[in-house]
Amino acid sequence: MQVVGITTQHEVYVASKHHKFRMNEMVVLEDRSLDFPKGEVVETFSYNRYIPMGFDKGLVDHQVLQTLEQLGYDIGADTIHLAKVRLFEEAIQPIQTGVIVRHPEFHEIEELLVKVSPNDGLVIGEVKATDFISNSLPENLQGLMKLQEQGQIRSQKGVPFIFDIRAMQQYPHIGVFGGSGSGKSFGLRVMLEELMKLEIPTLVFDPHFEMSFAKKAEGQDSVPSYVEKYHVVQIGRDVGVDFSALSTRDVERLLQAASSLSESMVNVIQTIHKRKDSYQSFSDRVGNLGDALELGKQKVEAMLHDGGMSRDEIERYSTYKKLLDQYGSLPLASVKGIQWRLYRLQQAGLFQQNIRAIEQGLQQGKLVVVQGAVWLLQVFSSYVVGALYNKRRSYKDAKLQQEQGEFFPPFMVVTDEAHNFAPKGYDAPAKSVLKEIAQEGRKYGVFLIFATQRPTLLDETITAQLNTKFVFRTVRGTDIQTIKEETDLTHEEGKRLPYLRSGDVFVSSAIMGRTMALRIRLAHSTSPHTMNPFDELKDMQSKGDDELLQALDSFLPLGEMNVMKHVDEISKKSGKRWEVSALKQELDRLSETGKLKKEKTPFATVYDRP
Structure with missing residues (x-):
């Protein structure tokens, strides 16, 4: 392999008669004057006599052909493999044309690929086109995973991609983007398995009821079991909202999530809700006020003055009169609207439990999966994320002030279909607390992993704070444009996005300092929805x-x-x-x-x- 054509400080062309170049392949340029610069293949091409000689666009131009002939290549007879190589670091002067190009040893590129040991990071997958380095790979980086390609399971050949979880304190939050069938949910599953391996407390919102880790994947019999490391809860059955702990603003948010509120309805909540109200006391007040407004003040007073009523009836109409004296100016339609929204949430079981099971799971270092319908998860997430974040924040603030506070561990918040929880352009129940975590969470040890098929629909403030982005196959033009704006993907990599195989991913990370192409490892567990x-x-x-x-x-x-x-x-x-x-x-x-x-x-x- 040799450098050919006109070179620059950051890009060169490399040619070979025998070696077919692969995308993202790493090479060393043996230019001693520049201390052996390194780079990776960003474009490939094969040139032979069957291509018309007038072909001079793209990678092969007149200067490249001329250089090939000077180096002894027979343009008319040989098949010549060409590659455009981009240097990892810009050279101080152009590369010498004609220098030998070779594959690197692991120690030469270790700092570019591996930042942390497998025991301290998330083993996500294999760096693509690194099997040339396998002979020089240290023993502790071998045999860490299995991968699936073309329907076949194979052992690890190349360098593992190990995500440095500790670096999230400086570069917080992860985004996982990809269209349907791209491997996005599969990649998210692998990340969650790795978080369980490190016993990092994690809260997962699962709208698809697929985050079960009990069943081992095919060909993964020897992997560890996750049964004791995660806990699944369902809203209404295992967890819910402690209504008496809600502020008036919290009640507004919850009812807003059930169905949008008018200004008049917001006024009803602010007027009627009292501090420490239980669900029963608040719903009874709303229901009785609705009944009283339907009857009207005159009829209620007339009934109280008439005799012949039982004690229960007298008590009920007395309650109506007190409510009308206090809240009689509120519109009946708005009161009925609040009553209907309360009833909907109650029927979903939201107010029948508390979040103690989630708190205990996180304190034990487990992954806690919260399942429920999307609209119900939106409502519940606004409450539970806010409550847990405040617990963690209170502990850290107390510690900074050298006061005694109840310990609550740092934790991760993970959700699929993230654009439903923090949408761009309009409000949602959990959006405000998630934005606050995106901007300030790293100071308190609270981090986000957001997965979505539509990054364009995700709140821009949150998208900008996702310092690491896993980008799977994406077809929609607006989403590709958003990804390009939010990452350092090159023009060539952007063009490849619609054609990535399922399970292939670009990782754009401030932690690594550059974009890398990976193959996600085979998950140890399998989704209950895997049957066709x-x-x-x-x-x-x-x-x-x-x-x-x-x-x-x-x-x-x-x-x-x-x-x-x-x-x-x-x-x-x-x-x-x-x-x-x-x-x-x-x-x-x-x-x-x-x-x-x-x-x-x-x-x-x-x-x-x-």
């Missing part, structure tokens, strides 16, 4: 067929005229209610598939075993 839905449909259909055939067995051979006679018994045995016409259609279908035999006789059509 069409396979699932086929399995269920086959299961249903087997159940029906078993129910039919004692009635075979079964004449068409007898279907009506036995339909109730067949329904009972199969566990499914059958109509006569539907059962006949199913018998015909089973006959067509060969699971039953259908015979037409002069007297009737008969179904029997095949």
Whole structure:
């Protein structure tokens, strides 16, 4: 391999007769005067006699061809492999044309690739095109992972990418961007496994009910179990909001998340809500006020002056009168709107539990997965993230003031579909607290990992604070443009984004100081949603067929005229209610598939075993 063509201080062209260059391949240029500069391949090309000689655009131009001929390459006969190489550090003068180019030893590029040992960082994947370095790789960096390519599982060949989690104190927060099927959720799973390995307290919001780590992935029998390192909770069943701990502003945010509030509704909350209100006391006050406003003050007073009411009725109308005296000027429609929103949250189970299970899990160094519908997670996240962040902040502030505070550990907040929690252009329940963490969280040891298919829809303040970005395949032009603006991806890398394979990713990180191309390692666990839905449909259909055939067995051979006679018994045995016409259609279908035999006789059509 040799340098050819016109060179600059930061880019050169390299040619070879035998070696086919790969994207992101690392090379050393043996220019002694510049202390052997290093670089990586950013563009590749192969040139041979079948390409018209008038071809002079792109990577191959007249100067490159001329240099190749001077170096002894036969342009008309040889196949020549060419690469554009960008130097990692700009040289003080142009590279000498003709110098030999070789692959580096690991020690020559160690500081560019590995910042921390595997035991102290997140082992995310393998740096692409580094298998040339495998012979010089230290033992502690070998055999750390398995990878899947072209449907085949293979062992690690190249240099591992180990994310330095400690460096997040200086360069906080991670963004994970990628379209559907790009491997984004898979990459997020790998990160969460690594966080569990290091026992870093992590709070995960899981709108897709897929963050289970109990089932091991295929080919990963020897990996450690995560069963004891994570805890799954569901909103309404295991965790909820302690209503009595909410401020008036918190109540506003929660009800706003249930459905948007008008100014009049906000005024109702601010007027009616009292400090330390329980859900029951607040909802009773709102409900009674709504009933009182419907009746009207005159009717309530008239009922109190009339005799013949029971003690309970007198007490109820007295309550109505007090509420009307205090809040009678509030509009009925707004009060009813608040009542409906409260009822919706209560029906979802939001106020039936507290967040103690989450606090305990984080204090034990576990990963806590919170599951629920997206709208409910939006509501709950505003409360729980704010509460936990305040606990951590209070402890750190007390420590700085040399006061005694209750310890609460540093923790990570992770969410998929992050644009639903912190959208650009409009408010959302958790947006304000997440923005505060994005801007100030590193001082208190609270960090974000945000995954989204649509980085363009994510709040710009938060996007700007994500110092490390994992960029998977992205097709939409606006998202690619946003990624280019927020990272140091080159023009060539930006053009590659729509064509990345699933599981391939660019990592743009202030910690590493440059963009790197990776292959995400094979996850140790697997999602419960990995079964193909069409396979699932086929399995269920086959299961249903087997159940029906078993129910039919004692009635075979079964004449068409007898279907009506036995339909109730067949329904009972199969566990499914059958109509006569539907059962006949199913018998015909089973006959067509060969699971039953259908015979037409002069007297009737008969179904029997095949």
